[in-house]
Amino acid sequence: MLTKIGRTGSALVCLLMFLMNPAAGDAAETSDGSTPVDSEQGLFKVSYRSSLEPIVINEMHEWVLHVSTPDGQAVDDASISIAGGMPAHNHGLPTNPQVTENLGNGSYRVEGLRFHMRGDWEIVIDISAGEQADRVRIAIRL
Amino acid sequence: MALSLLQPGAALSAEWTAPEVDILRSLWIGTLGPPPPDPTNAVADDPDAAAMGHRLFFDTRLSRDGNIACATCHRPELRFADGLPKGVAIGMTKRNTPGIIGAAYSPWLYWDGRRDSLWSQALSPLEDPNEHGGNRMQYVHIIANDPGYRRSYEALFGALPDLSDAGRFPEDASPLGNDTWAENWRQMTDEDREAVNRVFTNTAKAVAAYERLLLPAPSRFDEYVAAVTEENEEQKNAIFSDAEVAGLRLFLGGGNCTQCHNGPLLTNFEFHNTGVISAPGDVPDKGRIVGVDQVRADPFNCLGDYSDAAIENCAELRFVRAGTELIGAMRTPSLRNLENTGPYMHQGQLETLADVLAHYNAAPEAMIGHSDIEPLGLSDRELEQLEAFLLTLAAPAATSERWLNPPAADTPHPHGD
Numbered sequence: 381m382l383t384k385i386g387r388t389g390s391a392l393v394c395l396l397m398f399l400m401n402p403a404a405g406d407a408a409e410t411s412d413g414s415t416p417v418d419s420e421q422g423l424f425k426v427s428y429r430s431s432l433e434p435i436v437i438n439e440m441h442e443w444v445l446h447v448s449t450p451d452g453q454a455v456d457d458a459s460i461s462i463a464g465g466m467p468a469h470n471h472g473l474p475t476n477p478q479v480t481e482n483l484g485n486g487s488y489r490v491e492g493l494r495f496h497m498r499g500d501w502e503i504v505i506d507i508s509a510g511e512q513a514d515r516v517r518i519a520i521r522l
Numbered sequence: 523m524a525l526s527l528l529q530p531g532a533a534l535s536a537e538w539t540a541p542e543v544d545i546l547r548s549l550w551i552g553t554l555g556p557p558p559p560d561p562t563n564a565v566a567d568d569p570d571a572a573a574m575g576h577r578l579f580f581d582t583r584l585s586r587d588g589n590i591a592c593a594t595c596h597r598p599e600l601r602f603a604d605g606l607p608k609g610v611a612i613g614m615t616k617r618n619t620p621g622i623i624g625a626a627y628s629p630w631l632y633w634d635g636r637r638d639s640l641w642s643q644a645l646s647p648l649e650d651p652n653e654h655g656g657n658r659m660q661y662v663h664i665i666a667n668d669p670g671y672r673r674s675y676e677a678l679f680g681a682l683p684d685l686s687d688a689g690r691f692p693e694d695a696s697p698l699g700n701d702t703w704a705e706n707w708r709q710m711t712d713e714d715r716e717a718v719n720r721v722f723t724n725t726a727k728a729v730a731a732y733e734r735l736l737l738p739a740p741s742r743f744d745e746y747v748a749a750v751t752e753e754n755e756e757q758k759n760a761i762f763s764d765a766e767v768a769g770l771r772l773f774l775g776g777g778n779c780t781q782c783h784n785g786p787l788l789t790n791f792e793f794h795n796t797g798v799i800s801a802p803g804d805v806p807d808k809g810r811i812v813g814v815d816q817v818r819a820d821p822f823n824c825l826g827d828y829s830d831a832a833i834e835n836c837a838e839l840r841f842v843r844a845g846t847e848l849i850g851a852m853r854t855p856s857l858r859n860l861e862n863t864g865p866y867m868h869q870g871q872l873e874t875l876a877d878v879l880a881h882y883n884a885a886p887e888a889m890i891g892h893s894d895i896e897p898l899g900l901s902d903r904e905l906e907q908l909e910a911f912l913l914t915l916a917a918p919a920a921t922s923e924r925w926l927n928p929p930a931a932d933t934p935h936p937h938g939d
Contacts, residue, residue: 437784438784438785440838440841469781469894472843472847473843474790474843475838475841475843476841476842476844477841478841491837491840491841492837492840492841496782496784496791496792497781497782497790498545498781499781
């Protein structure tokens with residue numbers, strides 16, 4: 381019985397955290413896209429614009445990423461790969477999004493994004509440009 | 523209505539928080555909208571194509587033995603499923619027959635998603651030896667020789683090829699058939715094979731146009747959400763019992779159900795390994811990990827020569843994911859219409875809804891791959907409440923009766939009852 385109450389209680393706490401407080405939990409705060417996110421070693425800043433605003437579950441859409449150096453210079457010769465998933469659920473993305481076009485001035489089109497659950501997602505972007513390589517994690521809460 | 527007889531507060535009034543109401547509305551059929559366009563099928567929304575597809579769907583001549591139609595397994599009176607663990611036509615199939623109401627919304631077809639459009643799906647059973655068991659050349663002759671089909675076909679797709687030269691167009695031929703059919707196919711010219719494939723795929727596009735009319739109707743759950751939205755306490759209490767309200771609360775919360783069963787069809791159309799034990803005597807089914815390779819290699823997929831879609835309309839296929847997470851993963855089914863569509867799961871392994879809920883509650887280890895689910899720790903009473911809620915999602919198809927029955931006088935009724 382105690383176990384049961386404990387489980388129900390913790391499920392309820394998780395649910396409340398999920399429902400009531402967008403900034404709570406283990407994941408980083410949701411990026412709004414327009415505020416650049418620093419890469420792990422500070423080599424790049426990345427912002428994004430989604431074709432779906434707000435982002436909702438189960439709809440295929442695309443992003444435009446903007447990659448710059450820390451001092452704001454556009455990085456327009458980057459090779460970029462996209463991964464990610466839901467860290468709390470230990471699973472990846474339901475799709476395999478890819479950069480399909482270099483739009484110039486540090487902007488890149490990413491196609492094939494779709495999220496299939498509510499909750500905390502992380503988009504992991506590996507960027508290499510010239511000699512430099514770094515990783516950016518963008519948090520999304522749906 | 524006996525609304526006035528209900529005492530205010532007689533039923534436990536269910537209060538929903540604003541975020542919960544938001545989730546309830548995301549499950550509401552009012553947010554569904556019409557099926558998304560199918561750019562792979564130029565006649566997807568053509569009523570004449572649907573009429574032709576309606577006839578094809580119930581036509582038992584489209585089979586090796588003249589006894590099997592699509593409707594043999596996709597029975598309208600069973601929500602277009604068959605009530606069997608695995609489909610039975612000429613032989614027994616490997617998996618449970620899914621209902622097709624609302625299938626037009628899914629980017630993937632089959633439990634393993636090995637097809638990516640309604641029409642490319644419809645091609646497969648026609649040539650599966652356990653299902654219709656025939657071959658594409660046979661079917662193309664039927665279209666050409668039946669005056670009604672010929673007329674419909676040519677109005678929709680243009681002139682049929684001249685099939686009168688039996689040397690070029692034998693009675694039976696298919697790359698997938700028995701040795702004779704396969705040899706006949708090999709002997710045909712590329713051009714003639716292409717012409718046959720074109721008629722075969724166009725015919726399936728008419729079937730798809732018909733299937734797009736098979737849509738879900740509002741259920742009691744949807745009426746409840748409407749009452750919640752309108753804050754109509756009396757209606758809420760009249761529509762749902764306390765057990766159903768409690769079940770819905772578990773569905774949103776401790777059952778973790780909406781992780782996968784989300785959106786107005788209660789499915790995310792994605793692939794998950796939920797550790798369902800394979801049917802006795804069957805090796806574990808690899809599921810999506812095989813299906814993803816098959817859909818990529820399918821000549822009739824979104825990017826293939828017979829698709830009407832431009833490359834930019836094939837995002838699902840172009841950006842499809844592979845990887846070991848997909849071992850043993852099966853497509854999340856809709857939860858609408860569970861009341862008479864058992865047995866459940868990909869091989870019909872679980873007889874009743876109670877069995878299904880017990881499975882999710884226990885969350886056994888997967889036989890292959892890794893299960894996405896974890897034990898729920900719900901009590902028997904809570905499982906009963908969840909089941910009570912799930913049954914509120916039942917509703918007849920939102921499709922007029924004439925589409926749910928064989929077209930008048932054209933074809934004999936499919937075999938069976």
